[in-house]
Amino acid sequence: DVDTLELLEELLAEYEGTLLLVSHDRSFLDNVVTSTLVFEDDGKVSEYVGGYEDWIRQRKPNKTATLSDKASGKKAKPGKQVKSRINSSEKKKLGFNEKRELESLPDKIEALEDQQQELEQRINQSNFYQKDKETISTTMASMKQLQEDLQKLYERWEYLAEFET
Template sequence: MSYTGTILLVSHDRTLINNIATSTLVFEGESIVKEYVGGYDDWLRQRPQEAKPRKASFKKQDTVLAQTPIAKLKLGFKQQKELNALPDTIEWLEREQHNLFQAMGDPGFYKKDRADIIAANDRLETVKKLLEDAYARWEKLEQTRFDGENN
């Protein structure tokens, strides 16, 4: 490849950063951004060690965590199982929707019995609604999972 520009990549994936980054921009406290050569592991080796541990901020965080019920911090077993199954469900619904669109796009489709056409239209509306609901639920569960990982 002959691209000579710069790509700014924001990621929490340390392996990805280690494998592709030539330099790393790191936010270090009070609005300070420093550049280090290499990826995440290179930054760990190059960064300066803190002179004083920040005990006060840890106390505040511990207090907040102690006041928050653990059940609200992460997905339950059933929610995680549902989250894991949703991509397959969405894929199946999208295939079903695609198949219905293709069938209804065929000129011969409208030569069928009126009841069959109405049933196909009803099924398409049902699939659209199920797909909307599945995407909304997926987004909600992902947000809950994200909030739990970052609290």
């Protein structure tokens, strides 16, 4: 029943604790969860930000499928089988957590951009490369991590904004 499901989504969105949730309802998962644990083919458990659709976008192509497709002359298309099952005409609505996340993303992005600007100023100083190797390495690694984090936030913002209207 749709009303009960929506009520459950709202209650779970307000819950501040941690909950391990297993469901076959992909839309429900997308509306409720903030991270997804996935059992990968190699036996490892990986964590992805967001729900099922986010995992599909973020995951790496299956290497074994890619190898078998190359042997048969086919090109690998990650996520194609899953996408074909999802009706593209169905517009997903944002759950409570996703709405809250969408509202907070601009502030998070701005904070990371400020940090990035500070690091760029530090790197652009004339004496930066005269500093010890560890300081340079740490600063450059921080810059790389900031760029990756910003990219993920921009992608998430764009993804959530598609469903806002």
